[in-house]
Amino acid sequence: xxxxxxxxxxxxxxxxxxxxxxxxxxxxxxxxxxxxxxxxxxxxxxxxxxxxxxxxxxxxxxxxxxxxxxxxxxxxxxxxxxxxxxxxxxxxxxxxxxxxxxxxxxxxxxxxxxxxxxxxxxxxxxxxxxxxxxxxxxxxxxxxxxxxxxxxxxxxxxxxxxxxxxxxxxxxxxxxxxxxxxxxxxxxxxxxxxxxxxxxxxxxxxxxxxxxxxxxxxxxxxxxxxxxxxxxxxxxxxxxxxxxxxxxxxxxxxxxxxxxxxxxxxxxxxxxxxxxxxxxxxxxxxxxxxxxxxxxxxxxxxxxxxxxxxxxx
Numbered sequence: 001x002x003x004x005x006x007x008x009x010x011x012x013x014x015x016x017x018x019x020x021x022x023x024x025x026x027x028x029x030x031x032x033x034x035x036x037x038x039x040x041x042x043x044x045x046x047x048x049x050x051x052x053x054x055x056x057x058x059x060x061x062x063x064x065x066x067x068x069x070x071x072x073x074x075x076x077x078x079x080x081x082x083x084x085x086x087x088x089x090x091x092x093x094x095x096x097x098x099x100x101x102x103x104x105x106x107x108x109x110x111x112x113x114x115x116x117x118x119x120x121x122x123x124x125x126x127x128x129x130x131x132x133x134x135x136x137x138x139x140x141x142x143x144x145x146x147x148x149x150x151x152x153x154x155x156x157x158x159x160x161x162x163x164x165x166x167x168x169x170x171x172x173x174x175x176x177x178x179x180x181x182x183x184x185x186x187x188x189x190x191x192x193x194x195x196x197x198x199x200x201x202x203x204x205x206x207x208x209x210x211x212x213x214x215x216x217x218x219x220x221x222x223x224x225x226x227x228x229x230x231x232x233x234x235x236x237x238x239x240x241x242x243x244x245x246x247x248x249x250x251x252x253x254x255x256x257x258x259x260x261x262x263x264x265x266x267x268x269x270x271x272x273x274x275x276x277x278x279x280x281x282x283x284x285x286x287x288x289x290x291x292x293x294x295x296x297x298x299x300x301x302x303x304x305x306x307x308x309x310x311x312x313x
Contacts, residue, residue: 004030004096006103007139008077009085012067014039016087017048018174023090024052030096032079037071045087063190065147072142082142084155088173095167099139102165111144111160112137114217120172121180121261129251129262135217137162138169148208150194154218156209162216177260184269191269192276198230199277234274242267 009031013020027034034054038046039061049056057075061067068084081103085091102113114135119126126132137145137155140162145155173180211226212219229237242263245251251262 004032005099006079007031007081007083007099008079008142009034009083010068010071010075010077011036011049011054011085011087012039012064012071013037013041013045013049013087014061015041015043016045017041017043019088020045020048021052022172022174023085023087024049024054026090026092027085027095028052030091030099031083033077035071035075035077037067037075039067063149065149065153068147072146077142080141080143082140082145084138085169086171088171088175090170090172092168092170095169098165098167102167106163109160110163111141112155112157112162113139114162114164115139116166116168118168118170120170122177122257123172124255124257126254126258126261128249128253128258129245129266130249131251135164137218139165150190150208154209181264184264185272188269188272188276191273192280195225195230195273196277196280198226234278235271238267238270238274241270 009027011020011023011034013036024034034049034052036046036049036054036056038049038056038058040058046056046058055075057071059067059070059074072082083099106113115138116133117136119131119134137157140155140157141160144157144160146158148154148156209216209218209222211223213223214220215223229241232240245266246259246262251258251266254261
């Protein structure tokens with residue numbers, strides 16, 4: 001592999017034979033090493049990764065944050081800087097060169113670098129509705145960064161500060177709409193727990209991003225979510241959020257694909273989360289929303305299932 005930027009790319013995978021080749025082709029020669037942490041895929045994911053020169057490790061999956069933190073704790077990474085990309089993401093041809101230049105001009109007090117995500121949906125760039133530029137902390141010193149154990153999965157820097165680099169990476173999942181809907185239905189459970197914690201039922205896990213209106217993008221988002229969104233009535237807030245994204249933030253300029261995306265992501269998904277919150281409150285399971293009692297989606301849904309007597313009424 002041609003030497004690239006002095007960073008270790010870590011990719012989490014599970015049955016990504018459709019998306020992974022696009023990432024690996026785009027990143028070849030642009031980073032110092034590629035590490036794939038696979039969750040025991042049943043397709044050709046590992047074969048594809050090894051053929052492209054990646055080091056492949058397998059580890060049982062619990063959630064994205066724990067899987068990535070396991071990689072940081074257990075895999076001997078060759079470089080001090082770690083880059084996180086998902087299997088459905090790609091980079092441009094000058095990515096490695098620009099990262100190398102940025103790191104060469106980065107002081108020791110900087111431990112994280114924000115990159116810009118360019119999100120595609122049904123083949124169209126979601127440029128409006130607050131989707132771009134979306135700054136995400138994806139490059140960090142391995143001894144400083146840690147993923148928070150929430151659905152949003154932000155990197156939390158244990159020391160130092162972060163800077164921005166005007167460099168895009170592209171998010172373009174090729175699995176189609178059914179996969180997208182299934183994925184968000186799965187995420188809705190964790191989002192329900194996180195939102196209920198902000199509503200006063202339970203607490204967020206330790207090491208999460210601190211809410212701060214004048215802080216980083218993640219801190220502002222956490223503040224707005226906890227102090228405004230979580231205090232807005234159930235179901236109404238999904239209507240308001242969609243209207244904000246689609247009309248005030250000009251999401252309608254993204255065309256038909258934008259209508260589908262913003263409606264599903266800003267309204268349907270948030271409405272689904274609220275429906276799960278309503279269900280939990282209806283059956284008196286608010287206390288079970290303490291994260292220490294959460295053991296997985298199937299166990300949670302079993303606890304929510306009404307009893308025979310409740311079904312009769």
